[in-house]
Amino acid sequence: MLETLLPILIFSALALAALGASRRVRLWRQGRPSSVPILKGLAAMPRRYLVDLHHVVGRDKVMSNTHVATAGGFVAAAVLMILVHGLGLGSSESMGPILGGLLLAASAAMFVGSRFVARRRRNPPARLSRGPWMRLPRSLMAFSGGVFLATLPTLGLLPDDFGSGVLALMLAAVVVWGLGEMVFGMTWGGPMKHAFAGALHLAFHRRPERFSSKQGGRRSTGLKALDLDDETAPLGVGTPSDFTWNQLLGFDACVQCGRCEAVCPAFAAGQPLNPKKLIQDMVVGLSGGSDASYTGSPHPGKPVGEHYGTPYGPIVGLAGQALVDAETLWSCTTCRACVEECPMMIEHVDAIVDMRRHLTLERGQTPNKGAGVLDNLIATDNPGGFDPGSRLHWAADLNLPLMADVKQAEVLLWLGDGAFDMRNQRTLRALVKVLRVAEVEFAVLGTEERDSGDVARRLGDEATFQRLARRNIATLSKYRFQRIVTCDPHSFHVLGNEYGELAEPGIPAQYEVRHHSTFIAELYDAGRLAFAPWKGGRVTYHDPCYLGRYNGEYEAPRRVLKALGIELKEMERSGFRSRCCGGGGGAPITDIPGERRIPDMRMNDVKESGAGLVAVGCPQCTAMLEGVVDASAEVRDIAELVADALVEPPSVNATGSPREPVVKATAEEVL
Amino acid sequence: MQPEQQGLEVAVLVSVGRHPITGRARRAEQDARGVELALTLASELPGTRINVLHAGQQDINSEVALRGYLGMGLNSLTLLEQPEGSDAIAALAAYLTKALPPLVLTGTRAECGEGSGLLPYALAERLGWPLVNGLAAVETIENGVVTLLQALPRGQRRRLKVRLPAIVSVDEAGPVARQSAFGPARRAKFIVTSAIHEPDRELTQWHLAPARKRPKRLKIVKAASARDRFKAAASKAGGKSGQVLSDVTPEQGAVAILKLLEEEDVLR
Numbered sequence: 032m033l034e035t036l037l038p039i040l041i042f043s044a045l046a047l048a049a050l051g052a053s054r055r056v057r058l059w060r061q062g063r064p065s066s067v068p069i070l071k072g073l074a075a076m077p078r079r080y081l082v083d084l085h086h087v088v089g090r091d092k093v094m095s096n097t098h099v100a101t102a103g104g105f106v107a108a109a110v111l112m113i114l115v116h117g118l119g120l121g122s123s124e125s126m127g128p129i130l131g132g133l134l135l136a137a138s139a140a141m142f143v144g145s146r147f148v149a150r151r152r153r154n155p156p157a158r159l160s161r162g163p164w165m166r167l168p169r170s171l172m173a174f175s176g177g178v179f180l181a182t183l184p185t186l187g188l189l190p191d192d193f194g195s196g197v198l199a200l201m202l203a204a205v206v207v208w209g210l211g212e213m214v215f216g217m218t219w220g221g222p223m224k225h226a227f228a229g230a231l232h233l234a235f236h237r238r239p240e241r242f243s244s245k246q247g248g249r250r251s252t253g254l255k256a257l258d259l260d261d262e263t264a265p266l267g268v269g270t271p272s273d274f275t276w277n278q279l280l281g282f283d284a285c286v287q288c289g290r291c292e293a294v295c296p297a298f299a300a301g302q303p304l305n306p307k308k309l310i311q312d313m314v315v316g317l318s319g320g321s322d323a324s325y326t327g328s329p330h331p332g333k334p335v336g337e338h339y340g341t342p343y344g345p346i347v348g349l350a351g352q353a354l355v356d357a358e359t360l361w362s363c364t365t366c367r368a369c370v371e372e373c374p375m376m377i378e379h380v381d382a383i384v385d386m387r388r389h390l391t392l393e394r395g396q397t398p399n400k401g402a403g404v405l406d407n408l409i410a411t412d413n414p415g416g417f418d419p420g421s422r423l424h425w426a427a428d429l430n431l432p433l434m435a436d437v438k439q440a441e442v443l444l445w446l447g448d449g450a451f452d453m454r455n456q457r458t459l460r461a462l463v464k465v466l467r468v469a470e471v472e473f474a475v476l477g478t479e480e481r482d483s484g485d486v487a488r489r490l491g492d493e494a495t496f497q498r499l500a501r502r503n504i505a506t507l508s509k510y511r512f513q514r515i516v517t518c519d520p521h522s523f524h525v526l527g528n529e530y531g532e533l534a535e536p537g538i539p540a541q542y543e544v545r546h547h548s549t550f551i552a553e554l555y556d557a558g559r560l561a562f563a564p565w566k567g568g569r570v571t572y573h574d575p576c577y578l579g580r581y582n583g584e585y586e587a588p589r590r591v592l593k594a595l596g597i598e599l600k601e602m603e604r605s606g607f608r609s610r611c612c613g614g615g616g617g618a619p620i621t622d623i624p625g626e627r628r629i630p631d632m633r634m635n636d637v638k639e640s641g642a643g644l645v646a647v648g649c650p651q652c653t654a655m656l657e658g659v660v661d662a663s664a665e666v667r668d669i670a671e672l673v674a675d676a677l678v679e680p681p682s683v684n685a686t687g688s689p690r691e692p693v694v695k696a697t698a699e700e701v702l
Numbered sequence: 703m704q705p706e707q708q709g710l711e712v713a714v715l716v717s718v719g720r721h722p723i724t725g726r727a728r729r730a731e732q733d734a735r736g737v738e739l740a741l742t743l744a745s746e747l748p749g750t751r752i753n754v755l756h757a758g759q760q761d762i763n764s765e766v767a768l769r770g771y772l773g774m775g776l777n778s779l780t781l782l783e784q785p786e787g788s789d790a791i792a793a794l795a796a797y798l799t800k801a802l803p804p805l806v807l808t809g810t811r812a813e814c815g816e817g818s819g820l821l822p823y824a825l826a827e828r829l830g831w832p833l834v835n836g837l838a839a840v841e842t843i844e845n846g847v848v849t850l851l852q853a854l855p856r857g858q859r860r861r862l863k864v865r866l867p868a869i870v871s872v873d874e875a876g877p878v879a880r881q882s883a884f885g886p887a888r889r890a891k892f893i894v895t896s897a898i899h900e901p902d903r904e905l906t907q908w909h910l911a912p913a914r915k916r917p918k919r920l921k922i923v924k925a926a927s928a929r930d931r932f933k934a935a936a937s938k939a940g941g942k943s944g945q946v947l948s949d950v951t952p953e954q955g956a957v958a959i960l961k962l963l964e965e966e967d968v969l970r
Binding site: 391392402406410412417492494 | 888
């Protein structure tokens with residue numbers, strides 16, 4: 032009986048799955064067009080899965096092995112099951128035993144894997160969703176166990192008459208359960224949807240450049256520009272269907288593992304943002320309905336079940352509630368911790384900025400000080416509304432060479448808007464001192480410099496960003512320099528990663544940009560700087576998001592600190608897992624209230640590391656961390672520490688050769 | 703607020719503003735507050751039509767500034783096109799006499815040009831309409847009578863009933879203008895009509911020079927404690943020598959003002 036029943040079950044499950052898949056594809060295609068190479072993407076998919084995805088999943092070894100056994104076992108078992116039971120190859124003389132044996136092995140591996148899935152579900156951490164996800168381990172065991180048992184008679188390991196009677200009926204019921212979850216549920220919105228949507232999402236990812244190739248890993252963190260010349264193109268995302276189809280596909284790939292939730296600084300601070308819930312809100316939006324069936328942690332302070340949406344309805348309600356509240360979108364600090372942790376490679380920050388663009392450009396609803404800051408950027412080219420002519424007042428006594436006078440220099444020192452901030456002016460003065468001691472030939476743009484556009488862009492005002500960027504590009508094109516050095520990672524990121532897209536024909540906008548810590552490390556390696564030994568206390572280092580996660584520079588600041596003779600006390604969350612200071616993405620401007628403040632939590636991390644001084648490399652981080660009341664640690668920029676430790680450099684001519692580079696000390700990952 | 707039976711038309715006069723630090727063209731602060739008042743009125747009184755008027759020439763600078771108003775959520779702006787150096791008052795008066803909007807809102811003083819703050823008065827004189835300055839809020843509009851809150855110094859408010867049509871000017875007491883959004887600003891249309899060209903004769907006789915910083919009278923506070931300093935900062939300034947004149951003839955009032963100006967060395 033099983034022999035006749037199994038092929039029917041398998042093929043009807045497959046047919047229903049195909050129907051569900053076409054329905055799901057239609058849902059994704061409600062999004063706007065986006066051109067991705069379809070065949071090339073599909074061809075690259077296995078590598079993206081096996082290398083890039085597993086690089087992220089592999090940070091949790093137990094879960095990684097569990098997934099390899101379960102998913103690998105399932106894929107193999109499903110293919111073999113179709114061959115053995117579906118096409119009846121199991122009864123063939125030559126192939127039967129081999130295929131059947133392999134099927135037994137695959138389903139056994141999957142069964143073992145699903146035992147580990149079940150173990151994790153016994154006391155699931157808060158970040159995991161419950162609901163249908165709680166039944167998944169049982170479904171996995173039903174599928175693998177059912178297939179295993181049903182294969183035994185085929186191989187003659189059980190008597191043939193096992194295939195009839197009550198036992199066989201029960202076995203068939205178990206197989207139906209397994210097939211229902213694993214095959215039917217995959218395309219009809221069950222937990223296994225992540226496998227179907229996830230595989231296609233990897234193939235058609237909107238940032239194909241972020242995946243590693245055989246030449247090595249790459250990084251793609253710059254926001255994509257809006258086409259402002261096309262007056263019919265929507266300005267940002269107002270309804271779920273305004274996302275591109277592959278963004279919608281990406282949301283659908285979410286496996287609700289909650290790793291994003293666990294690292295999100297806004298969520299930890301009790302601000303109304305949970306990245307996992309936000310992605311699930313988008314899934315609700317693309318299929319239409321209410322979020323009542325969501326079973327994970329909500330956006331803090333926002334009960335589940337009150338929000339609803341449709342593919343063509345507004346995401347943020349014009350009056351009252353819709354899919355998402357505006358505060359949720361404005362809570363994000365764009366620190367990219369969620370993107371870094373997401374095993375499905377979902378781009379949360381892109382989606383949030385897309386929705387912010389709609390709020391700012393179409394509705395004029397940038398909250399709190401946002402509108403004022405944008406007005407200032409438009410009128411004075413800096414967010415504080417200061418006289419642009421006073422940009423160099425802090426350096427009145429430093430006699431800085433101006434690009435307008437010298438026309439060319441080895442290094443263009445980009446000051447950033449910290450030039451108007453008295454705290455950051457100390458950092459800048461320290462950096463100038465270091466550059467002078469190392470005899471670097473540098474110049475500044477002075478009053479020709481404008482805000483890089485970082486804040487405007489992250490507040491959603493793409494128009495102001497592009498205006499500022501184009502003017503900066505035009506200014507930079509007038510002068511010749513080898514590289515730009517800046518102590519502001521936000522300017523660093525925007526100049527290095529986001530201006531390139533705005534280049535006009537004949538005016539390239541590709542710059543070699545260095546963070547000051549990288550540049551100081553290079554100067555030290557070249558023997559142009561020498562430091563007195565460190566006499567202070569214990570020091571820790573806070574990785575700025577826009578330097579670390581956005582640009583992958585974890586090492587140079589640590590090399591500089593080591594060169595200073597400092598032995599770092601790393602915080603629990605450092606390196607690529609560094610926790611945001613709360614200063615990015617315009618979050619201090621939009622200032623969405625929470626239960627705690629993000630910089631307070633970060634300063635607490637510093638305290639737990641036992642350090643009395645925290646070294647930083649970003650004006651935003653300095654401002655946020657120094658704003659902590661009753662802080663246990665002092666906040667100093669790397670440039671200040673270096674400037675304080677400077678001693679006469681050893682004569683380069685006397686020693687003859689530059690010093691050997693310091694042994695590379697990468698940040699240790701603490702899992 | 704009681705809804706008016708038929709839709710009310712509100713005309714808002716807007717000018718090209720100028721940023722105080724960089725001098726870049728922008729929506730003028732006070733005029734934008736006027737537009738904000740009109741938009742609030744429109745959301746409270748369904749059927750209200752807002753007609754935003756600007757008299758002047760059309761160039762890149764004025765377009766940037768005028769689109770700043772449109773980005774607040776307007777569909778169009780009526781531009782009474784005039785060559786440079788024309789008198790805006792004549793064009794506006796001619797247009798308003800024909801269109802007869804019951805309520806005209808305007809900023810108190812332009813941010814560039816003469817900036818004398820006389821336009822609302824000159825316009826009211828020419829049209830023969832009542833004028834109210836320092837508008838804080840529009841309360842009700844019933845049977846052709848509008849109830850307004852007028853802002854007085856030190857946060858005081860005065861309720862006024864004014865028969866329409868009327869001109870009402872807005873200053874810093876008006877509600878803060880909402881954010882101007884790029885999308886609506888880009889989509890909105892200019893309705894350009896050519897206006898009568900009457901050269902501004904007075905302007906040609908003026909001598910224009912960059913403004914000097916005017917000396918400010920220092921308020922010297924001798925305070926020993928923070929509490930004293932706070933009290934000094936919060937107290938009324940120079941309340942000792944003030945004088946309230948009531949029930950006096952205009953001549954008596956004028957004499958008193960003249961006397962004060964001479965005392966303060968404003969007139970010599």
